[in-house]
Amino acid sequence: MSQDSRKIRLIMDLRNQGVTDTAVLSAIEKMPREVFVEEAFLDQAYANQALPINCGQTISQPLIVGLMTQGLQVGNRHKVLEVGTGSGYQAAILSKLARRVYTIERHRDLLAQAEKRFTKLNIRNITSMAGDGYKGWPAQAPFDRILVTAAARIVPPELVAQLSDQGGIMVLPVGESGDVNQEVIRVRKDGTTYHSERMFPVRFVPLVQGLPEYKSATRRRE
Numbered sequence: 001m002s003q004d005s006r007k008i009r010l011i012m013d014l015r016n017q018g019v020t021d022t023a024v025l026s027a028i029e030k031m032p033r034e035v036f037v038e039e040a041f042l043d044q045a046y047a048n049q050a051l052p053i054n055c056g057q058t059i060s061q062p063l064i065v066g067l068m069t070q071g072l073q074v075g076n077r078h079k080v081l082e083v084g085t086g087s088g089y090q091a092a093i094l095s096k097l098a099r100r101v102y103t104i105e106r107h108r109d110l111l112a113q114a115e116k117r118f119t120k121l122n123i124r125n126i127t128s129m130a131g132d133g134y135k136g137w138p139a140q141a142p143f144d145r146i147l148v149t150a151a152a153r154i155v156p157p158e159l160v161a162q163l164s165d166q167g168g169i170m171v172l173p174v175g176e177s178g179d180v181n182q183e184v185i186r187v188r189k190d191g192t193t194y195h196s197e198r199m200f201p202v203r204f205v206p207l208v209q210g211l212p213e214y215k216s217a218t219r220r221r222e
């Protein structure tokens with residue numbers, strides 16, 4: 001079966017499973033997921049499943065990307081923050097729907113790979129940075145939309161603080177890592193109040209606070 005027919009089947013699958021927003025489906029249809037997967041998994045680029053990427057992380061399942069993106073209700077004037085760049089696929093999908101996307105990844109190797117993919121695909125409205133996304137990106141706040149693609153134990157307060165208080169929406173998985181009871185939550189903020197609603201169960205890699213330790217030849221020892 002060709003990649004094109006696999007892709008058509010995937011889009012039908014997503015539609016059957018609740019991704020009905022045509023702008024979201026069209027962004028997924030136009031984005032070459034094969035650019036974001038590791039070479040060993042090229043033949044599975046359009047399978048509806050998560051796949052391993054470097055640093056022990058995963059590129060999310062297309063259905064989850066579709067449902068979370070749809071739930072985020074992204075408009076073309078929106079400034080969006082994504083936490084957990086990973087392969088860069090979710091950020092690339094958001095870049096087709098929003099005005100500008102800011103994305104943060106704690107593994108700088110993953111970030112470098114993702115940035116190469118954005119350049120290759122000529123995507124110009126993504127700004128990316130290596131850092132701890134648990135703290136958000138204060139210099140660029142407020143954001144109209146925030147999407148977190150790693151599971152937090154609680155809704156990170158700094159992220160709520162960086163959400164626009166005029167109808168800002170954040171979508172994020174919440175729950176213990178490895179827990180089968182993680183859930184995607186949608187937070188809406190108006191003024192100083194916000195309320196959250198449960199969307200669907202999910203299983204994500206954990207949102208880890210702080211940065212990984214890199215072995216560096218220049219690091220000094222006491």
Ligand code: SAH
Nearest residue numbers: 059084086087090105106133134149207208
């Ligand atoms: N959105 C990604 C999915 C990546 S998996 C994609 O489309 O491919 C989640 C990612 O979140 C991992 O790459 C992990 O390293 C990253 N992550 C986990 N905790 C983080 C944190 N505190 N700050 C930034 N990135 C984090």
